[in-house]
Amino acid sequence: MSTSNGTHHPKHLAAELAQRASNRAQAKPGRKVRITIKRCDGPGKPSRWETFEVPVERGANVISCLQAIAANPVTVDGQRTTPPVWDSGCLEEVCGACTMVINGKVRQSCSCLIDEYAPGEGDTITLEPMQKFPVVRDLWVDRSRLFHNLKRVKSWVPIDGTYNLGAGPKETPENQEQRYVMSTCMSCGCCLDACPQFTLVEQPADWDTAFVGAHAINQARLFNSHETGKQLAPERLEALMSPGGVTDCGNAQNCVKVCPKNIPLTESIAAMGRSVWMHAITRWFRK
Ligand code: SF4
Ligand code: SF4
Numbered sequence: 342m343s344t345s346n347g348t349h350h351p352k353h354l355a356a357e358l359a360q361r362a363s364n365r366a367q368a369k370p371g372r373k374v375r376i377t378i379k380r381c382d383g384p385g386k387p388s389r390w391e392t393f394e395v396p397v398e399r400g401a402n403v404i405s406c407l408q409a410i411a412a413n414p415v416t417v418d419g420q421r422t423t424p425p426v427w428d429s430g431c432l433e434e435v436c437g438a439c440t441m442v443i444n445g446k447v448r449q450s451c452s453c454l455i456d457e458y459a460p461g462e463g464d465t466i467t468l469e470p471m472q473k474f475p476v477v478r479d480l481w482v483d484r485s486r487l488f489h490n491l492k493r494v495k496s497w498v499p500i501d502g503t504y505n506l507g508a509g510p511k512e513t514p515e516n517q518e519q520r521y522v523m524s525t526c527m528s529c530g531c532c533l534d535a536c537p538q539f540t541l542v543e544q545p546a547d548w549d550t551a552f553v554g555a556h557a558i559n560q561a562r563l564f565n566s567h568e569t570g571k572q573l574a575p576e577r578l579e580a581l582m583s584p585g586g587v588t589d590c591g592n593a594q595n596c597v598k599v600c601p602k603n604i605p606l607t608e609s610i611a612a613m614g615r616s617v618w619m620h621a622i623t624r625w626f627r628k
């Protein structure tokens with residue numbers, strides 16, 4: 342099954358997508374569904390569950406339900422509460438900001454259709470914040486560490502911008518095609534939330550030695566295979582050789598199963614593992 346980025350859905354997704362399509366076909370517009378939310382008033386505060394009932398029409402998604410709840414924050418027990426808080430931006434699965442755990446699986450809430458997840462009258466959807474990032478409030482988490490880790494691997498093409506560089510170097514269509522899917526990463530954090538090696542680290546002082554994560558390893562591969570970006574390849578490989586680098590990956594492969602862009606993360610991890618070994622051997626011979 343092809344996706345918008347031209348890749349093929351892995352087998353494990355095909356059954357889930359078929360189930361969702363079947364749910365969508367059965368769902369009746371105008372029914373009421375229940376949304377159960379893990380609430381938390383702020384960092385370090387205890388969490389609690391609250392359930393709301395929301396009428397849904399065709400095309401309703403988790404964000405539209407959250408908006409309806411925020412407009413009238415009364416639980417199914419008739420208790421008035423505070424409007425739930427969440428993060429979002431693009432509303433079209435491009436920015437990654439709305440990522441949360443929905444019915445136990447991490448994904449974007451803007452593209453999560455209620456018809457696919459709660460097709461029956463009274464069906465429940467549970468919403469929780471991601472677990473590997475500090476909660477700011479309710480479903481909103483602080484993903485700063487994710488972006489910090491992109492800096493660790495110098496996830497950019499070095500250009501100084503002070504003079505005209507002229508046309509960029511030529512690149513083969515094969516290389517472009519391979520890099521394209523890697524470039525679709527939207528820094529959502531799904532691969533990190535699902536990874537057993539990526540644990541919650543609250544203190545920024547500890548981030549540089551904790552596991553860097555599949556997203557950053559993939560971005561290192563993306564920029565190492567760019568004709569200009571490869572100027573920084575040795576520095577990226579040094580970063581991936583350091584504590585928290587590529588060898589911390591336990592190969593659980595959870596990351597690749599949850600990536601909404603179907604990026605071949607385990608392939609990227611294996612490729613960077615090989616590059617790191619080559620770099621280490623070359624460095625040893627140069628001593
Ligand atoms: S393969 Fe590595 S990065 Fe991916 S989930 Fe497993 S341990 Fe984490
Ligand atoms: S690699 Fe996939 S799951 Fe990970 S941050 Fe990028 S888009 Fe999200």
Ligand code: FES
Pocket residue numbers: 428429430431432433434435436437438439440449450451452
């Ligand atoms: S709001 Fe941007 S991915 Fe959902």
